[in-house]
Amino acid sequence: GAVVSQHPSRVICKSGTSVKIECRSLDFQATTMFWYRQFPKKSLMLMATSNEGSKATYEQGVEKDKFLINHASLTLSTLTVTSAHPEDSSFYICSARDHLATNEKLFFGSGTQLSVL
Amino acid sequence: SQKIEQNSEALNIQEGKTATLTCNYTNYSPAYLQWYRQDPGRGPVFLLLIRENEKEKRKERLKVTFDTTLKQSLFHITASQPADSATYLCALIRGFKTIFGAGTRLFVKA
Numbered sequence: 001g002a003v004v005s006q007h008p009s010r011v012i013c014k015s016g017t018s019v020k021i022e023c024r025s026l027d028f029q030a031t032t033m034f035w036y037r038q039f040p041k042k043s044l045m046l047m048a049t050s051n052e053g054s055k056a057t058y059e060q061g062v063e064k065d066k067f068l069i070n071h072a073s074l075t076l077s078t079l080t081v082t083s084a085h086p087e088d089s090s091f092y093i094c095s096a097r098d099h100l101a102t103n104e105k106l107f108f109g110s111g112t113q114l115s116v117l
Numbered sequence: 118s119q120k121i122e123q124n125s126e127a128l129n130i131q132e133g134k135t136a137t138l139t140c141n142y143t144n145y146s147p148a149y150l151q152w153y154r155q156d157p158g159r160g161p162v163f164l165l166l167i168r169e170n171e172k173e174k175r176k177e178r179l180k181v182t183f184d185t186t187l188k189q190s191l192f193h194i195t196a197s198q199p200a201d202s203a204t205y206l207c208a209l210i211r212g213f214k215t216i217f218g219a220g221t222r223l224f225v226k227a
Contacts, residue, residue: 006160032213043121043219044161044206093160095215104210105151108160 002028006094006109013084014117021079021112023094029074030096034106035067038091050077084116120144121218123207129224130197138192138221140207147209150183150190155204155220164205165192197225 003026013019023033031052036044048069049057056069066088068080077096081088091113095106122141130136140150149168153161167174167183167190174181180193194201204220 004160034215036217041125041219041222044217046214046216049214091158095160104149104215105163105166106153106161106215108162111158111160113158 002098002107004096004107004109010113012115015085016083019081019084021092023077023109025075025096028098033077033094033096035079036093086116089114089116123218123221127222132225132227134197136194136197136223138205140190142188151208152192153206161206199225199227201225
């Protein structure tokens with residue numbers, strides 16, 4: 001099946017630093033990738049839709065300058081949390097659809113646990 | 118806006134029994150609905166998709182029903198095993214986006 005690789009799996013950083021998270025589709029091309037955020041025992045909240053070669057579309061309430069998304073190729077999207085603060089600590093997960101597939105299922109990365117001290 | 122509700126309380130069942138999880142939604146009429154499994158600290162894994170014109174879908178020990186009148190989907194795991202212990206998420210497609218419920222945690226005791 002399709003594989004989405006996400007790195008790093010865990011990161012601890014100091015407040016004020018920036019953190020980059022990578023999401024790669026390993027065996028398929030993804031014109032669109034999705035970034036979610038999840039708090040413990042809560043639902044996945046869609047943050048933004050990453051479009052290859054164009055600007056990302058952010059959900060209401062998500063600061064685009066805070067969460068920078070780049071989707072430079074059909075297999076790679078990155079999320080950069082800029083000037084991270086403790087309230088940004090969360091589990092971030094990326095996902096993608098195979099753009100050649102006819103169904104709508106999402107393939108997820110393994111997630112990144114971000115802890116900001 | 119659309120709302121997806123899953124039982125927030127954990128479901129505890131004995132091995133071998135059938136687990137039934139509920140997903141209710143409001144303010145939307147999705148063309149199809151999906152179920153995912155999520156293990157702690159991991160991303161969700163797709164399990165099943167059911168379309169609005171399908172009443173029931175099966176895959177091995179899994180069965181999903183979709184009642185568009187009640188706006189409800191039921192997810193069944195028959196002959197449950199401890200390895201089935203996980204959080205199960207219901208999801209709807211809205212346009213190009215996938216919207217998730219909060220999930221129901223299932224514990225299967227040996």
